[in-house]
Amino acid sequence: MSDRDGAATRTAGPAPAGAAARAAERVARETYGRLVAFLAARTRDVAGAEDALSEAFAAALRLWPVDGVPDNPDAWLLTVARRRQTDALRRRQTRTAGEEHLMLISDELEAAAGEPGDLPDRRLALMFACAHPAIERGMRAPLILQTILGMTAEDISDAFLIPPATMGQRLVRAKTRLNDAGIPFAIPEPEELPERLEAVLDAIYAAYTKGWSEVGDRGVPEMAGEAIWLGRLLVAQLPAEPEAKGMLALMFYAEARRNARRDLSGAYVPLEQQDTSLWDDSQIAVAETLLRDANKGGPTGRYQLEAAIQSAHTARRLGGIGNWPAIVALYDHLLARTHSPVVALNRAIALAELEGPAAALATLAPLADDRRLQSYQPYWAALGHLRGAAGDKQGAIEALTIAIGLTTDPAVRTYLHGRIEALRDG
Numbered sequence: 001m002s003d004r005d006g007a008a009t010r011t012a013g014p015a016p017a018g019a020a021a022r023a024a025e026r027v028a029r030e031t032y033g034r035l036v037a038f039l040a041a042r043t044r045d046v047a048g049a050e051d052a053l054s055e056a057f058a059a060a061l062r063l064w065p066v067d068g069v070p071d072n073p074d075a076w077l078l079t080v081a082r083r084r085q086t087d088a089l090r091r092r093q094t095r096t097a098g099e100e101h102l103m104l105i106s107d108e109l110e111a112a113a114g115e116p117g118d119l120p121d122r123r124l125a126l127m128f129a130c131a132h133p134a135i136e137r138g139m140r141a142p143l144i145l146q147t148i149l150g151m152t153a154e155d156i157s158d159a160f161l162i163p164p165a166t167m168g169q170r171l172v173r174a175k176t177r178l179n180d181a182g183i184p185f186a187i188p189e190p191e192e193l194p195e196r197l198e199a200v201l202d203a204i205y206a207a208y209t210k211g212w213s214e215v216g217d218r219g220v221p222e223m224a225g226e227a228i229w230l231g232r233l234l235v236a237q238l239p240a241e242p243e244a245k246g247m248l249a250l251m252f253y254a255e256a257r258r259n260a261r262r263d264l265s266g267a268y269v270p271l272e273q274q275d276t277s278l279w280d281d282s283q284i285a286v287a288e289t290l291l292r293d294a295n296k297g298g299p300t301g302r303y304q305l306e307a308a309i310q311s312a313h314t315a316r317r318l319g320g321i322g323n324w325p326a327i328v329a330l331y332d333h334l335l336a337r338t339h340s341p342v343v344a345l346n347r348a349i350a351l352a353e354l355e356g357p358a359a360a361l362a363t364l365a366p367l368a369d370d371r372r373l374q375s376y377q378p379y380w381a382a383l384g385h386l387r388g389a390a391g392d393k394q395g396a397i398e399a400l401t402i403a404i405g406l407t408t409d410p411a412v413r414t415y416l417h418g419r420i421e422a423l424r425d426g
Helices: 018-041 046-067 073-098 099-113 123-130 137-148 155-162 164-180 189-213 224-235 242-255 281-296 302-321 324-338 341-355 357-369 377-389 394-406 410-424
Strands: none
Touching: 018 046, 018 073, 018 137, 018 189, 046 073, 046 164, 073 324, 123 164, 123 189, 123 224, 137 189, 137 224, 137 377, 155 164, 155 189, 155 341, 189 224, 189 242, 242 281, 242 302, 242 357, 242 394, 281 302, 302 324, 324 341, 341 377, 357 377, 377 394, 377 410, 394 410
């Protein structure tokens, strides 16, 4: 047993460096947001909490291979991070805190470090703090993604079509604002909820989208699973909010198809070619129930519309229902609400089924100069598909080649190469 950088009990004997690293990675995936939310709750210094936790993980990677992985890694990390945080507070106390306040914070963190199982889950409170009106509107959801889920500025920039360097600078400013404004970490009053809820929903769904693109060796990838868990938590805390139910339904519709997205060899299978017998009926049933409850709860919002579109696709594939006019109409409502180029792209794909690829390409023409789409892989993949369907073989190959260059999933890359070969073969 060692007391360096923390007094939590360790396992006997040193641990291989790889095992120590895997243990640290597991804790980072499973409890990062929970620990950051707790450490930041009293100080309102998110950046300071992240720095303290980062130092704790660095200490773990240095010490666990020598001293062994702790019996309770969460408690060890919290103890180290708490000490780093308290040291930082002491260095700043003349500017930011009186001695009495400093001791209260230190005492609370000290007590909680010893019993991490009793830590209150303050992630929702931190999420709503990040969504406060004092934070720039466009940075509320990205701030939540970084503080709660530990996503990098680069990953977040992909989700919001913003250059990584710009995203990183804006996140730093947003964290400073969160601290300087003295924003309370709490679920807001009902009259304040609508303005903040949108950012919280956007962040959770962006996290799910990131996890959706990953393929888990066993079950649901961590990011997707965490997003669904947060969605469940949000619905439980705010049962009267229809958009929260709409978002959770949307995730369950997508999750129900996870096992059908790859064939036995691991090859990518697009929606229209998926074996619907592999879809998870229980998850579809949960999604349908959530959507029905959401539609009873008030005005239809963005996530309710997106869930309704997925419900229509599910009915179309399972029941053979020719409902493309309804799907396009739903996209019309969604586009009028969001003015999103991604929604416009998805609408064009649905319109092609109704009016043909030429009509779809005509609706996409105004998006050609939208810089946000130039590095958006689904745009080029869809453009390649539509051009090929319209008979523009060379244009399709050019678009699909760009899509391949933007693809990070090897299975999708292989699928797109196959599309190009099919075009070349006539």
